[in-house]
Amino acid sequence: MGYFTSQQKHKWSTEKRGGKWRGSLPMPHEGFLPQLGLERFHSVGIMGLNSQEWVIASIGAIMAGGFSVGILSTNSPKACQVIAESSEIDIFVVDNDRQLQKVIQIQGYLKHLKAIVQYKEEIRTRLQNLYSWRGFLDLADGISEDTLDRVIDSQKPNQCCTLVYSLSVTGPPKAMMLSHDNITWTTVATAQSLSYKCPPEEQEVLVSYLPLSYMSAQLFDMWISIFVAGALYFAQPDALRGSLVDTLQEVKPTTFHGVPWVWDRLLDSLKTNQLASSPFRRRIDKWAMWLGLRTNKRRILGQLHPPLCFSLAKKLTFNQARKSLGLHHCRQFFNLGLGLPRATMDYFLSLNMPIFELYGLSESTGIHTLSRQQDFRLLSCGKSLPSTHTKMQREDEEGIGDIHIWGRNVFMGYLNDEENTQEKIDVHGWLHTGDLGFLDTDEFLYIMGNARDIITLSSGERINPNPIEARVKRHIPIVRYVVVVGQDAPYLCALLTLKCQVNMDTGEPRNALTSEAVAFCRHLRSQATRLSDIVYDGDPVVLEFISQGIDAANAEVSSDSAKIVKWTILETDFSVAGGELGATTKLKRAMVAKIYQTEIERFYKEDEES
Known part of the structure; x- marks a missing residue:
């Protein structure tokens, strides 16, 4: 394994410490045990950006008989306190002074906390229980191998080793318990199903940039890369703000996984390059x-032989597009989050880069269904992992029902929460996902939304907003996000955001439209280049086009209740910094409703006044 910085590449090398060879990775479980006082079944909280130290600390905590607990670096001190108290954190491992100050602020409330380890930056605060990373590793010297072996041998496959927290806007976070068997079985099943390569045949190269506190990212970045002896590189801290492509071009991964927001950013980069090329090149x-x-859609239907001119297209366009993103060595492309727009999927498919959809929850160890080159359908999340099962319950007239899953990937339950555990897992071991979908005749799974997303109108009619939002995006290409609202209201309305550039330093959206959006405005014969040109100045051409797009989307629904009656363009695009998106850029509907409560109330207030 290795890691990457913008200046140079570093390798984790075999080192000799305390007179003993420790292997290719310095394992800190020795330091976690007697020196820092990690108790059996207590936790090590890891808070920081992805790094080799994050991985080492996580594995070390598990080997020492504790729980590894990943904590988002964006969490508030209060959220950290709730997690630390519920998981009984004995040791905090943080990456820098900013995260350290959060722990210092709450440590007086944490009765189990014994030590803090800071693994990056110079330590500015002096505390008796604060250690540098090097000082922490030095604690392992002199620990007998027999002591370590006894702890490792005492662990059982069905015991918990990792806690994954789901943060909720409406309540306290819930800790999902994952066992050794959950992780090892799911890792092996996923790696074998996706035909990962192993030395000496070939070494997989992966880039880690999505938060490791999310189970799907952790499964691919940590556990699968270890299982296949892959080379794991860590992107720069500003990866999601713009430097990711630079890292990809340097590392040249063989497998790449992204979330919808990342794929949209890569698409923007490709379209910008195309717009800058000559007319002949275009x-x-x-x-x-x-x-x-055309060729890839036929391939999905079983026509495996491409036309003779396909190799020419590959040489002239496809290879160049991949190389511009640093993905020219990639064999597989995966999407880890739901909601990838059909237009984005088709765009990459047209460049001979099929994006394989995966489906899973933290409660299913990050994955349950997957798509592969030989098992691929557009808009589908693929088929269930081997020896797992998927079924639909309470199907409606269209065959859409609640998705229930079963297998060795299903988690143990929620920590100290028997009531919610019994609601989530029934007596037969089926996990009730809360998602809605259907299985086709070939057992491909299609996700249609989440039960929590369902909008109940004042008439009592239940509406799934996800298909409506997808139609609007299809008809209005300059729209980035669509959020349909209308809970307990007489009709549906929509909040729209337009595609805007991102400030690479802060991650916040700019006023300037993306090059793709500007080009589309030119196609409409509009001179708009900024969001304010449309929102504040009321560009008539763009507004009329959006209105027509809403009408076209409404024309595709059979029920008047599923039509958007009113809409508005928000003054900014959604972002992680703004709170509308989670750390993996997943849309947080509850937060959107809270942040834009005034805009939502304005939709219906006009009716009351009239």
């Missing part, structure tokens, strides 16, 4: 992408 790309989309 004509070539247009022909190649037409051929690529």
Whole structure:
């Protein structure tokens, strides 16, 4: 394994410490035991950006008989306190002074906390129980191997080793218990199903940038890379603010996984390059992408032999597009989050880069269904892992029902929460996901939304907003996010955001539209280049186009209740910094409703006044 910085590449090397060879990774479980006082079944809280130290601390905590607890670096001190108290954290491992100050602020309330380890930056605060990373590793010297072996041998496959927290806007976070068997079985099943390569045949190269506190990212970045002896590189802290492509170009991964927001950013980069090319080059790309989309859709239907000119399109366009993103060595592309727009999927498919959808929850150890080259359907999340099962319950007239799953990937339950555990897992071991979907005749799973997303109108009619939002995005390409609202209201309304550039330093959206959005405005014969040109100045051409797009989306629904009656364009795009998106850029509907409560109330207030 290795890690990457913008200046140079570093390798984790075999080192000799305390007269003994420790292998290729310095394992800190020796230091966690007697020196720092990690008790059996207590936790090590790890809070920081992805790094080799994060991985080492997590594995060390498990080997020492404790629980590894990943904590988002964006968490508030109060959220950290709730997690630390419920999981009985004995040791905090943090990456910098900013995270350290959060722990210092709450340590007086934490009765189990014994030590803090800071693994990056120079330590500015002096505390008796605060250790540098090097000082922490030095604690392991002199610990007998027999002591360590006894702890490791005492662990059983069905015992918990990792806690994954789901943060809720409406209540306290819940700790999901994952066992050794959950992680090892799911790792092996996923790696084998996706045909990962292993030395000496070939070494997989992966880039870690999505928060490791999320189970799906942890499964791919940590456990699968270890299982296949892969090379794992860690992206820069500003990866999601713009430096990710630089890292990809340097590392050249063989497998890449992203979330919808990341795929949209990569799409923006490709379209920017295309717009900057010559008219002749654009004509070539247009022909190649037409051929690529047609060929790949036929391949999905079983027509495996591409036309003779496909190799020419590959040489002229497809290879160049991959190289511009640093993905020219990639064999597989995965999407880890729901909600990837069909237009985005088709765009990459036209460049011979099929994005394989996966589906899973933290409660299913991050994954349950997966798509592969030989098992791939557009808009589907693929088929269940081997020896696992998926079924639909309470199906409606269209065959859409509640998704229930079963298998060795299903978690142990919620920590100290028997009531919620019994609600989530029934007596037969089926996990009630809370998601809605259907299985086709070939057992491919399609996700149609989450039960929590369902809007109940004042008439009592229940509406799933996800298909409505997808239709609006399809008809209005310059829209980034659509959030349909209308809980307990007489009709549906929509909040729209337009595609805006991102400030690479802060991660906040700019006023300037993306090059793709500007090009589309030019296509409409609009001169708009900024969001304010449309929102504040009321660009008539763009507003009329959006209105027509809403009408077109409404025309596709059979029920008037599922039509959008009113809509508004928000003054900013959604972002992690703004609170509308989670750390993996997943839309947080409850937060959107809270942040834009005034705009939502304004939709219906006009009716009351009239």
